[in-house]
Amino acid sequence: MQTFHRSSNVIARVSIFGAIFFLAFLGWVMASLFNSSYASGQDVFKRQPVPFSHEHHVQGLGIDCRYCHTSVEKSSFAGLPPTETCMNCHKQIWTNADLLEPIRASYRTGEPIEWTRVHDLPDYVYFNHSVHVAKGIGCATCHGEVDKMPLMFQKASLQMQWCLDCHRDPSKNVRPREEVFNLNWQPPADPQEAQALRARLTKEYDVKSLMSCSTCHR
């Protein structure tokens, strides 16, 4: 006498194969989740105390990146402007704008403005702005065309995979040092010319592919 009904065979087969598919599906869900902008924060706007527009200040007014991000050539940290920098201009213009009240309040009281970080690497990653700038990597390469962003968002995924994509072959993103802060720079249209420029700059700036763990993790 059979303990199990014949249909048990089918159920068993389906369960076994089903389990494999289920696990694969689960893996796929996890991977998609991990790579989604939900996890990476890519392309997501974040609420800020003041809706500062890079588009207006950079494209509209032509202010250089370094006017506010003063330490980008000197330090690991690009620098976030102190309230004083905002007030350099806003003492004179838009002095009564409601939107700017948090800035004026900060200047008045000495309480700093708490911005929400847009580009936020994990604490175990030691990224350094100064060396990337010195090697001819443009702001726009990682941050996108900031001058076209009314509100700031994270253009790249900032995941390790994305970092390594460039670190394996940095020459593809090298540009002349004088164009680093030009957000609209384009490599020469002619592929051969572009290739020649990249090759020349890579050599000239001594750009190397740094793949040791301690380059970023310490």
Next chain:
Amino acid sequence: MDSVNGKGKCGAEKAPEPAPARLNLEAVRERLREKRGPEFWRSLDELAATSEFQDLVHREFPRQASEWVDTADGVSRRRFLQLASASLALAGLTGCTKQPLEKIVPYVRQPEQVIPGKPLYFATALTFGGGYATGVLAESHLGRPTKIEGNPDHPASLGATDLFAQASILTLYDPERSQTLLQNGRASTWGAFTSQVAGRLNALQPTGGAGLRILTGSTTSPTLADQMQQLRTRFPAARWHRWEPAGRHQSQAAAVGAFGRPLETRYDFTRARVILAVGDALCEGGAGVRYARDFAEGRRGRGDRQEMSRVYAVESVPANLSSVADHRLQLAPAQVEAFVLALAQALGVAGGQVALPAEAQKWVQAVAQDLQQNRGASLVVGDEYLSPAAQVLIHGINQALGNSGVTVSYQEPVEVDPVDQVRSITELVADMNAGQVELLLILDGANPVYTAPADLAFAQALQKVPLRVHHGLYQDETSVYCHWHIPATHELESWGDARSFDGTVSLIQPLIDPLYDGKSIYEVVAAMLGKADATGYDVVRQYWTPRLPGLAAGLEQLSKDTAGSGGITTALGMGGFSGDSGFSGMVGASGAGAPGANGAASPSPGVGMPANQGLGTQGGANLPGQSTPGGAQGSGDLGSESTIAGSSAQGGPATGPAAGVTGAGATAGGNAFETAWRRALHAGLIPATASRPAAAAVNGGAVQESARRIAETAGRFQPGQITLVLRPDPTIWDGRFASNAWLQELPKPILKLVWDNALVVSPGTAQRLGVEYHDVVTLTAGNRTQRVAVWILPGVADDTALLTLGYGRQHAGKGTGQGFNAYPLRTTQALWTAPGVKIEKTGDRYILVNTQNHHVIGLYNVNEDEEASEEAAKRHVIRHTTLERFRQDPEVIQKEREKPDYKNMTMYGNHPYEGHKWGMVIDLNVCTGCSACVVACQSENNIPSVGKEQVQKGREMHWLRIDRYFGGDLDAPSIHNQPLPCMQCENAPCEVVCPVAATAHSDEGLNDMVYNRCVGTRYCSNNCPYKVRRFNFLRYAPKAEETPVLTLAQNPDVTVRMRGVMEKCTYCVQRIEQAKIESKVERRPIPANWLQTACQQACPTHAITFGDLNDEQWEVRKWHDDPLNYGLIEEINTRPRTTYLAKLRNPNPALEPAGGAEGAEHGHA
């Protein structure tokens, strides 16, 4: 078994391991006689080949270290597996957690010079052991100090630091620090305090302040001296008592005896060819770091090692210097003094004959002859702990040998108003008992209830004082007896000044606003003077206003030097972006062997003040014209100040109140002062303020009297009578650092105990007394008894028992209840030695934790196959040779090496190492085992402290450890230290076993450790033959939710590791990367010798050299190719990148015939 704690204080502490087995010392001696086993041994357990030790050799961690036994009931294996599988199942989900939104907060007004992401370095000074200053550079990240480096321009530092300076960062952020001003134990205010004290002082005014007493430790601060002078002017009958528990009591008495006045002695080790160290010679008078550097200069071997100094060490308990001495002789304290007398007699300084053991007699002859042959180039150093009589004899010996003015010089005391402190505190107690003290202020962390000599019964007397005030960093034993307790500021939070061992003045500037509303001693004394609102800044500036401009010439010179080469240097050359001038300064400095000077940064880092204090807000208020009359008063009255005033052309004694200065003169003076002030702050010192040598002749009568006294004492000496030796603790000093976990957990040099002190005796004495490790005994000195646990240490003289001060505290934060209090056995008559103590077993045990058997490098298995064991014993962890042998054959060490043929011995292919190739060389010949490097590493790399119980399980986290070995005779061993960081093997066993590639080889030869990748399998650690990997069994890092203040101490450039993660030394990879990035940004190579690891930078003797092995300009390359270079257990083909220089000894043939003792043993080479 249970540990039975004698005092019941740590009763909760369980001993999770079986207690150590009883040692059979006879068997040990037998083994040594037969010369079986290793040439050098770590401990008696190793010699006895106990099963525990065998176990440690084979295991990665001690037994049970890896098990979950932290909860009281423990966790069963089954339960553990359940939890582990549940964790594993859920672990995948944790990867999905979204990074939380984080805030970014810019300044409102960004201070000048602050570049977020780049540290600033401020020159300041720290004072230890009697108030002597060590010049330091404090690294500041956005206003929080995180690391201390030595100031290369400062004479007491020369760029190095001691372990106390390194650990001061932790004291600053210690959450156990006193945080509130207390009146009778209740929170109160500064205003309430000052008004009550002012009232009391007004009441005392008619009697001239009779009844006002102040008690402090020793000080060297010119400003404080001036304030005290003012206080004396106002209250002529007031008295200032001094008590520095581990001060220079006997040295001072000896100086008064020998020279008639309390001169201080200075040594020049660089000019000494023969050095006789009687006791702890490198610890004298706040100059330990400098002396160690000087000593190493002579020791490293001049002229291609054709000549090097010869060092004899005579001592009762092993001192750091004895590990690098050529000969060491251990004698009971009384016999050490007899030895000094015998030497004096042999050199004709004193007459008569004194009886000595045969070995010591032989020494006297040999040493006397050697010293005679090197007249004027020899040096006899006696430490503070020798009796004044013996020290007088040593002064006499140095004079007779023509060393005065060459290797030894004398100077007027740097200490302010040096008094006989034993008398000072005795008188205070007598007056308190007599009811003559109305108001007692105990200032600057003095803790007399705990530290005063026991026969004075300070606490009882104290209670007779109507108003008692305590001022200190901690609420301690004294503060509980006081009506008022005022929290003190740490030196990194306050303004001040101090002088170094040679008299050089340093200004102390704050790195951060006071964390806990503390007051500095200057502010408290100013309040006594009626200026309750004066800040330390005001007080110090007012003092220097009339004086500093006169010293400006020297400052100008120094600032020129700084702009060229040398000068103020920083670890990473911060601010070096500002132009090429900064860079050229660095190159200039590299030639001189200094780490990077940075002319471009001058004079900026010094003037900026951290936190919210701007010069702009305070500077203007302090022009001389506005200073209060008291500020400049009495400047000429003080003895110690004469050297400062004397060296200045314009800064002579002010004749009256400076308030008279007006108009243009004041402004001009103000400008001159402002410039000089900024320069002095920037430089970290005021040049040309060093003391000049004083003429001194030893009083012949005093020498004869001393000889007579020693002969008398020596005559009373009976073998078998035990002498108690008291010493400041090598890590927590007189108890002031008891709450500092870095220092508590630092294995004590040579002894290797952590978190406790113990009664340390020799194996012979232990055998005679029938006591063992961990046994609790009663120690009776006179009519005072203390219970203490016993530790056995080869190298201690027989009939000698060492107990260090500073433990057994009742109110000391984290140090509370640790160890055994030695102060109750310390009396005014017996400060450092107490002969004739009785030791009796109680039958109790107290588990002491010692790291001597942790991380054993397992090369031999003494129990198994005899032949294999013999073969293994030849593998020398420490290699050594003699100067003689080396001269005959410079390749002697290279011939011994068993370096495999690297080319053909790897499956993975050889790494090319283009570009940099980082390497390190450690010179065993000059390493004194002082352990400053270990604390420096801890501070730089965010290494947590784990506590006594965790250390017992072998879970201490130090990336760099110092292994101590003994060699030779059990009863008179040689002592060796071996610092052991990660070897950064080129063929690393750890890398190939990591299943997740969390440890990987970098292009430059580092074994990178990626914490965020590590899943904690610990395979790497299992496979590491050097046992340098450390695992976070628990969450050891400071917890922001519990002690947020401790997170301020952390280096932002190094990841804080979480639980379950492996970690290890990476040659300070954050510094390497920083240097590489700077060089790339500035488009130039890294200047040779510019980059230093934390351990290297702290090392007082330059024993550690680090750098690029691919570049011949780096010093490390030279040492790497040196004939003395060897790799540790390199025969197993790990290709260590960290290598060692073999010990080179320079023995006296009269004491060690060629081919004798250790030489013969080594003869197989």
